[in-house]
Amino acid sequence: MPEYEHNIEVHGLSTWFGKKHILKDITCYFRDNTVTAIMGPSGCGKSTLLRTLNRLNDLVPSFRRKGEVLFKGTDIYGVGTSVYDLRKHIGMVFQKPNPFPMSVFDNVTYGPKLHGVKDEDELNKIVETSLRKAALWDEVKDELQSPAPNLSGGQQQRLCIARALSVDPPVLLMDEPVSALDPISAAKIEELIIELKQDYTIILVTHNVQQAFRVSDQAAFLYLGELVEFDETKRILEAPADSRTEAFITGRIG
Amino acid sequence: MTMTEENETITMQEEEQIHSWHSQLLRNISKSLHDFRMADRPGKVDMLGKWGLFIPAVASTLIIVLILAFLWFESVPILVDPSGGPGIVVSPTWDPNRDLFGIAIFIVGSLLCAGIAIGLAVPLGIGGAIFLSEFCPMRLRQPIKMIIEMMAAIPSIVYGLWAYLVLVPIIKNNIAPITQSPTNGLSLLAGGLILAIMLLPTVVTISTDALQTVPLSLREASLALGATQSETSRKIVLSAALPGVGAAVVLSLGRAVGETMAVLMVTGNSLQIPYSLFDPTYVMTSIITNQLGYAFVFPLWRSALFAVGLVLLIMSICFTLTAKLFIRWGMKTRGYI
Amino acid sequence: MLKNGESESILYRLYALSGLKDALKSRRHFSDYIFKVILGLVIIIIVSPFFLILFQVAGVGFWQVFGTGPGQGLEFLFTFPGAGLEGGIRNAFVGTVELIVVASAVGIPLSVCGAIYINEYTRPGHVRGIVEFTSDVLAGIPSIVFGAFGFVFLVDFLHIGMGIIAGSLTLAFMMIPTILRTTQEALRAVPMSLREASLALGATKWSTTWNVTLRAAFPGVITGFLLAIGRVMGETAPLIFTAGNSLIVPTELAGPGSWIASMPYTIWAYISDPREYLQVKAHGTALALMIMVLAIDLIANLISRKVTRRLV
Missing domain, CATH: 1.10.3720.10 (MetI-like)
Known part of the structure; x- marks a missing residue:
């Protein structure tokens, strides 16, 4: 029995960009094998929260933080943590598909190669499993060497998911992964997310209440940097406890 | 009575004529005034603007055509002369007194100098560009960029002055003794070094721009x-910016081959193919600068110098074309440059 | 491992600022650090000729342009060439x-x-x-x-x-x-x-x-x-x-x-x-x-x- 309860826990997290207070004292946790949706109107800090979880905000010089983010029981901002190893364990998929300007194969092997996988057979295996998991294998298996930017938008995004899965992270962060796609590709990716939750802890930032309802098991509602509600998605959407949540769900704030 | 009538009729006719003449003039004037006023409506002045501006627009095209034409016609005598011919580009002997006009040594000299300069400037320049675009603290970035832009603005004669008075003695007294090469410092190495210094701003500036267009x-x-961060900048950012960086390299290669004053002052200008870094050399731009003044009354000599100019021109056009191809490649494969 | 309170001390901040804290964590951290240091040196090499040239040109020519003697300063710019250092350009x-x-x-x-x-x-x-x-x-x-x-x-x-x-x-x-x-x-x-x-x-x-x-x-x-x-x-x-x-x-x-x-x-x-x-x-x-x-x-x-x- 591990000493931690959930893969990722957030304790009293506050963040600032310069003088701007973005997140205000957030405490929540993300269960394993669950999709957690982070909802909220634009500018409420949901992307910031997500990026704090894999320390991608470290790149912003004016970023400051207080509070703890625990990954498997250790503080990811602690002195002993290697940020590069951390990011290996916490994968991320971005809003817009952003394949590297190289072949499909190289896109998927980029991560494993960084972390020391050199064996050709192993890399081939990783490519196949990752692409299969991302439901892309059948579409691209014959053109693994073609440049990734030539794929369609939906395929590119699934490739990005495969790329994130290639280093086998237990946690997957998704920053509005379908908002830049057409409805059909979006539906495919939503399906994929539901499938993936069997093996991964998925944290999904979304702007879209319906999507949260379809995909997620638990949800956090952020408003102006405050965590307003955090509970089962069904409960929040059916009987919001806070008037702000209700306003968001019914479309009065967004 | 009749007289008056006649008179009247004449005057009336005259008046009518005068009147019509007047009115025609008036009508003409008012029409052109009207046109001028109505110029603010779509139509005539727009057309005037269109064609009046067309000529300045093609000025640069015209100048290129003229440069090509004049260099070509000036080069024809040596290219058709039995002692010359197109073979001059591979013939190594330049001796105007014996009507030998081989320009191979100048081409070799230029390429060697440019090669050394590129070999030094490209790795350093790309490294500097990565630093500026990826790692440089915000507070330092602007001042460093400004210094590098100023370096690009320093006249080449000033670089030449510095190289002649500082770099050449250093090579003579401090660097050459290491390999015990006899040299007065005026050498291929000096040319390559000063060229590298002059190219660095170009390489850094264009590469930095290319790196910064890579999406975050x-x-x-x-x-x-x-x-x-270093893996990201080497494996992702640099490879994504490769077309832009390639364009920077080709453009600076063009500048290296075409640079005149600084190289002229430090390469020693000796008619030989250099076999070591410390040997003097003679580049294409230098031979034109040094000899056109004397040569212009000797048709063949002068023509051979213009042939050197033609080679330079063709090379620079090729470099520009290649840079454009790099940019097109970037737009095609990356969607940005 | 340092506790939160300690991480605020000045010495620790200096240490953190130098980047060495991260550099010593693993081989990859270290090579990342070395790469950045080398590039920093490269940029110094790139800009140094500017100062060397300025030093040479201003070192000898400063008084010609800013001095007040004969043939110096404005006289340097606005008189025709004369004998020796007199006259200007x-x-x-x-x-x-x-x-x-x-x-x-x-x-x-x-x-x-x-x-x-x-x-x-x-x-x-x-x-x-x-x-x-x-x-x-x-x-x-x-x-x-x-x-x-x-x-x-x-x-x-x-x-x-x-x-x-x-x-x-x-x-x-x-x-x-x-x-x-x-x-x-x-x-x-x-x-x-x-x-x-x-x-x-x-x-x-x-x-x-x-x-x-x-x-x-x-x-x-x-x-x-x-x-x-x-x-x-x-x-x-x-x-x-x-x-x-x-x-x-x-x-x-x-x-x-x-x-x-x-x-x-x-x-x-x-x-x-x-x-x-x-x-x-x-x-x-x-x-x-x-x-x-x-x-x-x-x-x-x-x-x-x-x-x-x-x-x-």
Whole structure:
């Protein structure tokens, strides 16, 4: 029995960009094998929260933080943590598909190669499993060497998911992964997310209440940097406890 | 009575004529005034603007055509002369007194100098560009960029002055003794070094711009996979910016071959193919600068110098074309440059 | 492992600032750190020639430009060459200014009109492609080729003869691509909505272009002028066979009376001369030229930065 309860826990997290207070004292946790949706109107800090979880905000010089983010029981901002190893364990998929300007194969092997996988057979295996998991294998298996930017938008995004899965992270962060796609590709990716939750802890930032309802098991509602509600998605959407949540769900704030 | 009538009729006719003449003039004037006033409506002046501006627009095209034409016609005598011919580009002997006009040594000299300069400036320049675009603290970035832009603005004669008075003695007294090469410092190495220094601003500036157009999301994707910043900048940013960096390299190669004053002052200008870094050399731009003044009354000599100019021109056009191809490649494969 | 409270101490902060904290975590952290340090050194190598050159030129030439003795300071710029260190470089200073003024008078209208034509009156396609391509080619042509062309076309073929006209026309040819492309960039940056607003008020394309578009693009256009002027001001090679040289300021438009000196040419002539006082004068001229060119470049920089800041 591990000493931690959930893969990722957030304790009293506050963040600032310069003088701007973005997140205000957030405490929540993300269960394993669950999709957690982070909802909220634009500018409420949901992307910031997500990026704090894999320390991608470290790149912003004016970023400051207080509070703890625990990954498997250790503080990811602690002195002993290697940020590069951390990011290996916490994968991320971005809003817009952003394949590297190289072949499909190289896109998927980029991560494993960084972390020391050199064996050709192993890399081939990783490519196949990752692409299969991302439901892309059948579409691209014959053109693994073609440049990734030539794929369609939906395929590119699934490739990005495969790329994130290639280093086998237990946690997957998704920053509005379908908002830049057409409805059909979006539906495919939503399906994929539901499938993936069997093996991964998925944290999904979304702007879209319906999507949260379809995909997620638990949800956090952020408003102006405050965590307003955090509970089962069904409960929040059916009987919001806070008037702000209700306003968001019914479309009065967004 | 009749007289008056006649008179009247004449005057009336005259008046009518005068009147019609007047009115025609008036009508003409008012029409052109009207046109001028109505010029503010679509139509005539727009057409005037269109064609009046067309000529300045093609000025640069015209100048290129003229340069090509004049260099070509000036080069024809040596190219059709039995002692010359197109073979001069591979013939190594330049001796105007014996009507030998081989320009191979100048081409070799130029390429060697440019090669050394590129070999030094490209790795350093790309490194500097990566530093500026990826790692440089915000507070330092602007001042450094400004200094580098100023370096690009320093006249080449000033670089030449510095190289002649500082770099050449250093090579003579401090660097050459290491290999015990006899040299007065005026050498291929001096030319290559000063050229490298002069190219660095170009390489850095264009490469930095190319690196900065690489979308942030690619960097984030790489970092999110656990890449370090240096891995990201080498494997993702640099490869994504490759077309732009390639264009920077080709453009600076063009500048290296075409640079005149600084190289002229430090390469020693000796009619030989250099076999070591400390040998003097003679580049294409230098031979034109040094000899056109004397040669212009000797048809063949003068023509051979213009042939050198033609080679320079063709090379620079090729470099510009290649740079454009790099940019097109970037637009095609990356969607940005 | 440090507790949260300790991480606030000054020593710890210094340690964190040096980046060593992370560098020692693993091999990959360390190589990342080394890579950054090496690139930092590279940038120092890249900018150091600027200071070395400034040190050399200002070290010898400073008193020529800023001193108050005979032949120094303003006297250096505004008296004609005299014996020894006396006298200045008025011929070269005035020559450079005159060459630039005439070259600008020809080059600026030509290239601005050209840029307006291809940006406002053509659609992307053949004409625009050809003009853009040829100006890029023109920008890449070695300056000595311009010199040789100016010599054979202007001096020889058109019988203009060496002097201020041939020299400044050659410089004007060199200015065209820079101004044309920067003006075009500036025009392109003017939002379409601005033009449409003017056209919607019933203005013609002509008046829209001159009164709205060009005015909005003006700072960018000025930047182009300055960059082009700064560039050709330091050119020697195009002038060697087209401008001649002179100890006085040109008094005629043709013939030997129109021969004209320039600062870069003067530097070249003085530096190859073994007499020491001429070397000092060469440094003084180089310093004055550098100050002029860098000042122009700096102003161009400031203007373009101000413009980008306003647009962003």
